[in-house]
Structure formats: C-alpha cells, structure tokens
Amino acid sequence: MSYQFILVEPRYEQHIALVQLNRPKELNALHLELMAEVRDALKSLDQDPEVRAIILTGNERAFAAGADIKQMAGKNAIDMLLIDQFSTWDTIKKIKKPIIAAVSGFALGGGNELVMHCDMVIASETAMFGQPEIKIGVMPGAGGTQRLTRNVGKVNAMEMVLTGKFINAQRAYELGLVNRVVPVELYLEEAVKLAREVVQLSPIAIKLAKEAVLKAYDSPLSEGLEFERKNFYMLFATEDQKEGMAAFVEKRAAEFKGR
Ligand code: DAK
Helix, strand or coil, X not given: XXXXXXXXXXXXXXXXXXXXXXXXXXXXXXXXXXXXXXXXXXXXXXXCCCCCEEEEECCCCEXXXXXXXXXXXXXXXXXXXXXXXXXXXHHHHCCCCCEEEEECCEEECHHHHHHHHCCEEEEECCCEEECHHHHHCCCCCCCHHHHXXXXXXXXXXXXXXXXCCCEEHHHHHHCCCCCEEECHHHHHHHHHHHHHHXXXXXXXXXXXXXHHHHXXXXXXXXXXXXXXXXXXXHHCCCHHHXXXXXXXXXXXXXXCCCC
C-alpha cells in the first residue's frame, strides 16, 4: 500500500513495524485522510503474520497537535455525523497487536487521544500532553473525557479538559499516562527496546493478554475476571503454552510460533 501522510515500515526490525505520522508542517494535525491511512496501515499490520508489535510515532516537534482544526472549522453537526470518524477510531481501538506510542513534542486533543489508544507509551523529555479542545469551543470527541479520566483520575482529567492546559512529560509520567520519559534523542530507540521485549514472547498469549487488559476499561470487575479466565484457559490449547513451559523446565529459550 502507498500512503501520502504517513510512513510505514512493516519490517522496521524483526517482527516490529513502524508507523510514522508525516505532516510535519501541520504538526501532524490529524485530518481525515491521515486518520484513514493510520487505520488502513494498522489494520494491514494487524493481519501481517510477520509483525508482532507496532510502534506509532510522529517527529521530534509533534506526535500530533490534534484533529485538523482548519478541516473541522466550517463543519456543522450533521457534517460531523455523516463523516462518521468514529468508525476509523473504532477500528484503531480493535487492533489486536500491541501498539507502542513513541511521543515527542505535542500530543494534543485527538493526538493525546490517539496516544491513549496505544498500549504503552514512551515519552521524550520534550513531550507535552493536553486536551485543549475547550479553548476552541468544543470538547474531546475521541474518548478523551473517558480514557483520560480512567487513566489519571477525575480531578486531573477535569483540570486538563476544563482548562485545556498542557502537562509536560514528567507530569504525564507521574499521572500514569506514559511508561517512562527519556531524553529526546532516545525516545524512538526506547520504544524499539520495549517492542523487542514483547516480540520475543508468544504472539498469541500477547494478543489474548492485551484483549483482557483492555476489557478492564469496559466492564465491571466480575465480568473482566470471567473474560480473563476464558482467555487463560484458551492459552492451554496453544503450542506456545506447551513450548513455553517445556522450555522453562528444560532450561532453554522458548521458540514461540503464535499457534
Ligand atoms: N489543526 C490544523 N493545523 C494545526 C493544528 C491543528 N490541530 N495544530 C497546529 N497546526 C498548524 C498551524 O496552523 C501552523 O500552520 P501555518 O499557520 O504555519 O500554516 C503549523 O501547524 C504550526 O503551528 P503553530 O505555528 O501554531 O506552532 P506553535 O509552535 O506556535 O504552536 C501549538 C504549537 C501546538 C501550541 C499550536 O499549533 C496549537 O495550539 N495547535 C492547536 C492545538 C489544538 O487545539 N488541538 C486540539 C484540536 S481539536 C473526533 C476525533 C478527534 C477529535 C474530535 C472528534 N471524532 C472521532 C468525532 C479531536 C479534536 C481535536 O483534536
């Protein structure tokens, strides 16, 4: 597939794919065309058996400064409804392979919401996170009020959503929005290191474990525990479970096949 607004390297490293948002002049503002490409790329990588983890990144100055305000400015409610951007975001939400966000610079509005669709987040010291929609007369529309609140708690989410103020990488770390903060020249490398750890494990166990962790967002504890239990049992039907446990007993490295 060829893309205009993103760069995609399905074989960035063994089992690791890289997707880079690429509208640098516009600070990677997420217009509809770019989001459609992100959706298509992630979907295709999700189906690519060689890929076991995906890194989503921008550039040093911006991960993404939000949805494209210039594209949205003239729209009315019916236009927005008919565009149905939610189907794009819903597809991204359903990607089964782990996605690691490597964030530097601005991650604002839809940019921060896209980060929150990822499973782990490495931030550069220069990263800034925010939901500034309130400053342009609207509010978060791609899950910001819900995911942010679950991630950072009510009062912190309220402060970000109701003032539009940005937080820096260190504060994002303190609030649990990112896994760690590294010097700017290392953020992509650190994301790759994290991906390397994941891709050597059983892809099928990773997939079912990701699904179970995400279930915690949507369900009461008892339902989530039931779900976890079923996925846990299911893994005992895999070759990877036999291989992983045999390798432990035989004191050797496991060779996982994702079956
Ligand atoms: N949209 C369009 N263009 C943008 C942009 C954006 N969000 N952010 C930056 N740009 C453009 C600027 O217009 C400028 O373009 P030129 O004027 O040079 O042509 C260029 O990028 C560089 O930006 P600045 O000159 O402003 O750079 P500064 O360093 O001075 O400032 C900034 C950087 C990030 C603080 C500033 O650009 C800024 O405040 N940007 C807007 C941030 C923002 O408000 N973001 C939230 C947008 S609303 C939904 C899904 C998602 C959403 C809604 C619904 N559904 C599924 C329904 C999301 C909504 C949003 O994200």
